[in-house]
Amino acid sequence: MIYINKNVFLLYGSEGLLIKEAVEKIKLKYLNKITVDLDFVKLDGEEVDFADIIDSCLVVPLLSEKRVIYVKDANFLSETKSSKKNEEEKLANFIEKEFPDYTCLILTAEKIDKRKKVYKAIEKVGYVKEFKISNYKEKIQWIKKRALLYNKNLDESAAAYIAYNTGDLYQTDNEIKKIVFALEEKKLIKKEDIEEIMSRNEEANIFELIDCIMENKKNIALLKLAELFKKGEKGILILYMISKHFMNLCWVKMLGDNEEEIREKLGLHPFVVKKLIEQARNFSIEKLKYALNLSQQLDYDIKKGRIDDKTGLELLISRL
Structure with missing residues (x-):
């Protein structure tokens, strides 16, 4: 250019x-x-x-x-x-x-x-x-090229792991730099080399939980929920992120597959929009509204002291 x-x-x-x-x-x-x-x-x-x-x-x-x-x-x-x-x-x-x-x-x-x-x-x-980064595959390729600038090779699994657990490219680049510094002697970096190095933000951990819910992996989702509580995550934050995700899916379902319109309406990263569109195709608007209503009712019950956040989230995941 x-x-x-x-x-x-x-x-x-x-x-x-x-x-x-x-x-x-x-x-x-x-x-x-x-x-x-x-x-x-x-x-x-x-x-x-x-x-x-x-x-x-x-x-x-x-x-x-x-x-x-x-x-x-x-x-x-x-x-x-x-x-x-x-x-x-x-x-x-x-x-x-x-x-x-x-x-x-x-x-x-x-x-x-x-x-x-x-x-x-x-x-x-x-x-x-x-x-912009339009999709997951494009972000992975950018990460691999970026690592080469720092004289490091990332295999596909390592690049995909970084792509999934980072947000915009500022954060992504910072994680790549951290990995390069920590693994100075390694020529080829694999996923198992970086899992302990990366400081995954709390949203990334919660997104993994949400992905399990969306893929109907109930048992894995419950395990991830337990891990989040063990790490000290707040139940109200986890519930907020789940509710927000279902709200975004409802918007996507109503707006259709127009990525630009969805980005403008929701203010989300293109990669996130792409993923929401793919997930929304698997659900009817009625099911998404039902899930959103369940999440909002649980929020009300927790705040009224009718149920504790951990038990409520476990029941929510089971019902979803």
Whole structure:
């Protein structure tokens, strides 16, 4: 991407780590290391005025090939309503018709509205790229490639274990670094090598329990529940996560298989959305609502002192 001969870049998506690294590559391409502080400007996209973006782009670089203006979190690209519509149009016209060749403008955002005039202007004269991990298989491949950057080989089982037990790529990368440091002597890393090293977050442990419930593995689910309580997990948190999962499945069932719409509605990682869609296909909306009602009733009973959380969750899992 850094070799693309463009002056304006729009980098967006759910994976902040990939966006951050892309920004660094562009900076490396255009900025002189000696004058980087003078030829690089970072603006807060949530606070900056459109006029300030234009003014910053008009300043000539000192010793660098281009002056780099970085607008981080450019949320105006996703807002459906704007009180500064005229200013937005001026920025769009500036990008499309008046943008100086000596400047590089980078805008980043998590979400965008492709109907925006600024977006259309960038798409016409600049470079637009979405950064996301679409599915489990893609995340595993990213993990294996990432490990190679640290001179380590991960087999498929190790990469899959890391993928399952981490969230976004920031967390994933931190776990890979930890494993590489701990297993400095090993050339090929397998799942059994990393199980004791990885600090699996409490949500990952609860997700394993939820997966067992969804796959009708009642006995394994009860064992995992016992393990969670042994580790000191709060029953109310476990119940909240189970209820939230069934609520998300209900939404997915109602919204259909439109991944983008589900992501926007629920604010979930693409990998999680993919998994929810696959799980929702196995259940009717009536069964999902029944499971959600059971979970919500248990929450009420626990708070009223009618049942303790451990016994209640054991009964819930058995009924589900």
